Amino acid sequence: MSDILSPDVLLPAVVLVPLLGAAVAVASARAAAATAVITALLTAAIAVLLGRAVVAGGAVTHAAGAWGAPLGIEMHADGVAVLLLVVTAAIGICITVYATSYFRPIFEDEEDRGVRFFWPLWLLIWAALNAIFVATDLFNLYVCLELLTLPAVAMVALDGDREAVAAATRYLLLSIAGSLLFLLGVAIVYSGSGTLALAAIRESGMDARAAATALTLMTTGLAVKAALVPLHVWLPPAHAGAPAPGSAVLSGLVVKAAFIIVLRLWTEAFPGSLLAPGADLLGVLGAIAVLWGSLLALRQQRVKLVIAYSTVAQVGYLFLVFPLLLEAPGPAWSGTMYHLLSHALAKAALFLAAGAMLRAMGSDRLDDIAGVGQKLPMTFAAFGIAGLNLAGMPPSGGFIGKWLLLTAALSSGQWWWAVVIAIGSLLAAAYVLLVLRAAFLQPRARPLRHQPPWQLTAPALALALLSVVLGVWAEPPLLLLGATAPDLAP
């Protein structure tokens, strides 16, 4: 029995189980929903078991086929990786439950809303995400990134209307361009260092100029996929156009995976680059993203677009890590990762709540949802709690992340980043309020088209509450993050 629970089984399983689920979902459309639910529970259990193993005995590694790096596939899960796996699993379960109801036609004249394709796409994305979190070399990262991007693009086009297809096409073209840049960088790294394993690249003594070129290309490519300003234009229509459970995955998790790869490149493969002006440039772009994304969110008329622009802003916070990491490594690292995790939960909750509003009212325009707060109390409660997280209000994981990032900025004397963080959270509060005030306006006569069942309300509320749990019970995850902070010594 203990063999089954060993990391040598769990590490491949956390990728293979959702992959297998996707295959079954393709094979049998009728069994797809049931398969997805079972897969979600199983994957979550594996993630939790892996987490327990790492908490008990430190990071775990598995060499597939007993070929170690650099030849074979090596999988590695440290504290950061298991936190990502577990949070992804929590979101995964909620999205799966949600999707069992979301695609169900409300009226007889409604056509098939793409549920057949949703299940395999979603499980494929899950497998690719998990694979990225445990990958240790550039080749695997590249392959998994492609495995992630293609179903993500298809997810956007799922609704099939013209706007969604246009958004998906734009997403696809930019993503492919990003992939090519990334691949080019990988090729330069391989020719310069003779290896693709992140840790080995660092030791290889690669030519500095080649390294800088490669890192620039790869970072730019990934910045497209992470939607860093000014490469963000594809995101709002794509994330707002996807069906709600798809938006939750894309905004909550998929953009984060690209960021994680950037962060690992800069800290594990090329830590010396943090001294370069490029690190400051990433910080500046992040700051612009925080402010510009928030201001655009404030100008939107639809709930899903508000949330989508909010993702542009919230991704900006993540890139503030680069100028902060060298001078305040502890709080900058923990703060960024904590922000990432709590934002993933909150953003997924927001999209699920927005989807419930959309199903209930037939529209997610701010004018149309005015005054329906009393009719959709659970949905607006979820939206409110998750929204407070975005604004970094206590008690929430977002607050802990904000506290740590502010600590990083102010303890290293870089007060200007603190100003950006502070203004960003004010703007976040403003765009959250844009939606929330609708809950308090006097009720209108307009009836609900459809009272959302528990499958559409409970998952959003659960995720919102989880983001609050992260704000109260922060010590264990922060200790886990602190123990796996990158070693930046040159």
Next chain:
Amino acid sequence: MNLIMASSWLPLLVLLSSLVPGLIIVFLEEERVQLRTALNITGAVAKIVFVALMLYGVTHGHTYAWSLPVMPGLRLNLVADPLALLFVALSAALWLVTTIYAIGYLEGSPNRSRFFAFFSLCVTATAGIALAGDLFTFIVFYEALTWATYPLVVHRGTPASVRAGRTYLAYTITGGTVLLVGIVWLYALTGTVTFVDGGFVEAAAGGAVTETRIIFGVLIAGLAVKAAIVPLHGWLPVAMVAPAPVSALLHAVAVVKAGAFGIVRILYSVYGVEYATLIGAAQVLAVAAGITIIYGSLRALAQDDLKKRLAYSTVSQVSYITLGVAIVGPVATLGGLVHLMHQGIMKITLFFCAGNLAEVHGVKKVSELAGAGRRMPFTMAAFTIAAFGMIGLPPTAGFISKLYLGIGAVQAEHTWIVGVLVVSSMLNAAYFLPIVYRAWFEDAPTGATMGEAPWKLLVPAAITAALSLGAGLFAAMPVSPLELARLIIQRRYGL
């Protein structure tokens, strides 16, 4: 009795006594009036019992502390020192009367479950602010209070109240964020956030005078929004569109008080008045408070809307607290601290009465008050007592506040402050006495409706009016606000 003395759970129980009813009420159906009322009253009474137990323990030399680790190096610390008790006792006592008032006031109106749920959350956050043992805990509850209050401000759901809610949040969230930056900055500089009697900044970072000066400014600027110090007071008069019990909450129990209490904490437990004076910060704050006192009174004079007049009066009166604690010396501090309680009980009385006038007779303007004393004798009697208190006439609570503030200013050789107190008291008289005169000595317009408010609206006002009188008459009794404030001073100055 040993069990009470030893129980470190009491501070948490104070919070839970309002949090738990609030969380249950969220899920209650609108029609479950009796269960909701029972939950509210039980919670409010339980809170008073818990506070009373702690009061007993603290006056006998015990300190209660409860804490929960949140992140490495930072905990949620609830500590019941005398200063915390001063505020938590005020909010617990006023929560009970305001709950009774709100039950009567909102009878039959929609969304009462939502109202009382957030009302309870507000009081929970206020208790957390009062009992916070460090700046981290303080900001957590301070921000929570901001959000918990919003649904109450916009309760009526009219476009006007939603606009007022937006103004309220724009001010308070900005203030909260500025405060957060200040706290994190201080933490980065000193490595600690834990309150210490007499302050910790000088010992931890006394060398970095410029930086501590700037941080002081940032902290106070953040707190000054809720404390309604000019020019950051703009939200308070706008928030008047909220229902009367919410006004009571904003002005007397929770929000404004949270800001003033935060300033007291900064001066008393973070910087220390002596160090704040040494770096020149306390003097600037005292001047700002002085300006606010005069400005608020002048604006109050010009308002015909009764609630607006009371709102500007709050702007003015709350700054007495700041003024008192910004002056070095035990007597001035005593005056400021005791006013924290006195202003609360007097101002809540005025708002209860204003609510009664508006609810029963539709009287909302000062110019409509002629003969109000005959129309609602008990309500107007309560109003008169509280108004005399605000002016500072003996033997009301307000007299005690102003007496100690005046003596403290003389002791500290700040004669300009005595001038501020005199001018402000004259202005207080100028905007309150005409109300009293008109109510009692002018005749009601012909055809005016007569009749007292229902008991649920009347009894709370009567209780707080009696307290306003009692806190002055029996100021020397062992459980009076003055004695509690004296206990704080004794700990600090070793008198």
